Amino acid sequence: xxxxxxxxxxxxxxxxxxxxxxxxxxxxxxxxxxxxxxxxxxxxxxxxxxxxxxxxxxxxxxxxxxxxxxxxxxxxxxxxxxxxxxxxxxxxxxxxxxxxxxxxxxxxxxxxxxxxxxxxxxxxxxxxxxxxxxxxxxxxxxxxxxxxxxxxxxxxxxxxxxxxxxxxxxxxxxxxxxxxxxxxxxxxxxxxxxxxxxxxxxxxxxxxxxxxxxxxxxxxxxxxxxxxxxxxxxxxxxxxxxxxxxxxxxxxxxxxxxxxxxxxxxxxxxxxxxxxxxxxxxxxxxxxxxxxxxxxxxxxxxxxxxxxxxxxxxxxxxxxxxxxxxxxxxxxxxxxxxxxxxxxxxxxxxxxxxxxxxxxxxxxxxxxxxxxxxxxxxxxxxxxxx
Amino acid sequence: xxxxxxxxxxxxxxxxxxxxxxxxxxxxxxxxxxxxxxxxxxxxxxxxxxxxxxxxxxxxxxxxxxxxxxxxxxxxxxxxxxxxxxxxxxxxxxxxxxxxxxxxxxxxxxxxxxxxxxxxxxxxxxxxxxxxxxxxxxxxxxxxxxxxxxxxxxxxxxxxx
Numbered sequence: 001x002x003x004x005x006x007x008x009x010x011x012x013x014x015x016x017x018x019x020x021x022x023x024x025x026x027x028x029x030x031x032x033x034x035x036x037x038x039x040x041x042x043x044x045x046x047x048x049x050x051x052x053x054x055x056x057x058x059x060x061x062x063x064x065x066x067x068x069x070x071x072x073x074x075x076x077x078x079x080x081x082x083x084x085x086x087x088x089x090x091x092x093x094x095x096x097x098x099x100x101x102x103x104x105x106x107x108x109x110x111x112x113x114x115x116x117x118x119x120x121x122x123x124x125x126x127x128x129x130x131x132x133x134x135x136x137x138x139x140x141x142x143x144x145x146x147x148x149x150x151x152x153x154x155x156x157x158x159x160x161x162x163x164x165x166x167x168x169x170x171x172x173x174x175x176x177x178x179x180x181x182x183x184x185x186x187x188x189x190x191x192x193x194x195x196x197x198x199x200x201x202x203x204x205x206x207x208x209x210x211x212x213x214x215x216x217x218x219x220x221x222x223x224x225x226x227x228x229x230x231x232x233x234x235x236x237x238x239x240x241x242x243x244x245x246x247x248x249x250x251x252x253x254x255x256x257x258x259x260x261x262x263x264x265x266x267x268x269x270x271x272x273x274x275x276x277x278x279x280x281x282x283x284x285x286x287x288x289x290x291x292x293x294x295x296x297x298x299x300x301x302x303x304x305x306x307x308x309x310x311x312x313x314x315x316x317x318x319x320x321x322x323x324x325x326x327x328x329x330x331x332x333x334x335x336x337x338x339x340x341x342x343x344x345x346x347x348x349x350x351x352x353x354x355x356x357x358x359x360x361x362x363x364x365x366x367x368x369x370x371x372x373x374x375x376x377x378x379x380x381x382x383x384x385x386x
Numbered sequence: 387x388x389x390x391x392x393x394x395x396x397x398x399x400x401x402x403x404x405x406x407x408x409x410x411x412x413x414x415x416x417x418x419x420x421x422x423x424x425x426x427x428x429x430x431x432x433x434x435x436x437x438x439x440x441x442x443x444x445x446x447x448x449x450x451x452x453x454x455x456x457x458x459x460x461x462x463x464x465x466x467x468x469x470x471x472x473x474x475x476x477x478x479x480x481x482x483x484x485x486x487x488x489x490x491x492x493x494x495x496x497x498x499x500x501x502x503x504x505x506x507x508x509x510x511x512x513x514x515x516x517x518x519x520x521x522x523x524x525x526x527x528x529x530x531x532x533x534x535x536x537x538x539x540x541x542x543x544x545x546x547x
């Protein structure tokens with residue numbers, strides 16, 4: 001046997017055993033978590049989970065049906081940690097995350113049905129953290145992610161997030177590095193119009209500085225950014241954003257956000273109102289309405305886009321969420337044409353470290369000048385953080 | 387009309403016999419909050435004229451539910467439920483929207499001042515307490531702490547004398 005084999009196997013096992021999600025689950029306001037900061041190192045959510053976030057994931061989000069009856073909730077919480085146990089030191093966390101989709105477009109159509117498995121994400125993360133309440137954090141990831149359509153000169157293996165963060169007090173922190181733009185409700189669906197129109201989807205991270213204030217009622221994030229410095233200089237979207245949320249009735253959040261970004265070809269100005277509502281027992285409603293003004297350097301594609309989002313997450317019992325998703329999109333508000341996408345979904349966390357999700361999307365275009373058939377898409381997602 | 391009357395009777399009957407409810411509003415540090423709710427509150431609240439009195443109102447600590455089992459267990463343990471299974475409010479006197487009483491948690495008694503309002507056949511009362519006043523240790527779990535001040539809201543039906 002190759003003497004190096006056991007070591008490499010062990011390394012892979014270590015990596016696989018410490019994986020976490022990079023996506024934000026803003027619907028977890030239904031578990032009374034109004035802010036992302038308890039469960040994520042990134043104050044705007046997404047990316048690696050904190051130890052507390054992992055414990056919540058194990059004891060509130062995931063089903064307990066596959067655990068031995070004799071296991072207490074405390075034991076379930078501790079097995080959410082590194083190597084299925086409570087970490088032995090405080091300063092280092094390593095994680096690996098995998099997410100893949102089976103997409104079926106136009107199901108049932110003899111001519112147009114397309115099936116495809118897409119590996120959306122496989123990345124490793126490293127978190128260094130020091131001080132009381134993880135006052136200083138250094139977070140980085142590196143891994144595989146497919147390139148956006150039309151982009152070919154970028155590597156598929158790359159980092160999509162790395163930053164340093166320091167909390168001067170529990171109320172105020174500063175973060176610098178490559179991060180998501182702070183804007184709107186960070187829903188998990190990167191194809192949502194509310195994420196694609198303002199360009200805040202899964203490949204739109206930017207290098208910048210982010211300030212985060214967390215008060216009793218208000219949570220405010222301001223960000224200035226210089227674009228993704230890995231891109232060509234003329235493509236880098238430079239600008240800033242602000243995201244503000246207020247807690248209402250102790251349980252809900254309402255907020256607004258604004259974002260301006262610009263490169264040599266395009267200027268985007270976006271603004272949105274949003275709400276996240278706790279229906280208790282893990283159920284929640286997320287909603288956002290917004291607009292993006294788009295100006296092109298030659299004026300050929302200047303327009304204002306308008307979008308709306310309404311998502312419900314109903315949790316009949318632990319581990320299961322019934323979803324419904326309704327989206328509205330008008331790509332040019334001077335015209336009356338618009339698109340509606342809707343569909344149900346089912347999200348299942350059978351055990352900690354496994355998420356299975358099934359979504360159906362129906363997209364219908366409403367136009368005064370043209371007639372198009374509805375399009376259907378089924379999507380099965382597997383998300384593992386072993 | 388009959389349907390309307392039936393609904394009105396049903397609604398008023400439901401209000402008249404509404405269960406008492408006690409809610410603890412707990413703020414987390416660095417962020418967020420949760421509610422611990424108990425519907426197992428016992429005692430008699432008596433209305434005499436525009437004044438309210440109660441000799442003893444009690445709640446079983448292990449009847450509080452937070453929506454997450456592990457958090458329930460942590461709350462009960464933190465409130466020393468095994469040693470002091472009940473929290474009580476005694477010598478309650480109220481008039482004009484203000485009330486006083488003596489709260490006993492973890493075997494320690496402290497006077498409390500409440501504000502209240504009357505809604506139908508119920509009293510909705512609010513007050514704040516400091517966990518440290520009742521010798522409860524600072525609560526923290528995996529880096530997330532609990533604020534010392536806890537807001538309490540109680541909904542309690544009363545009987546007119």
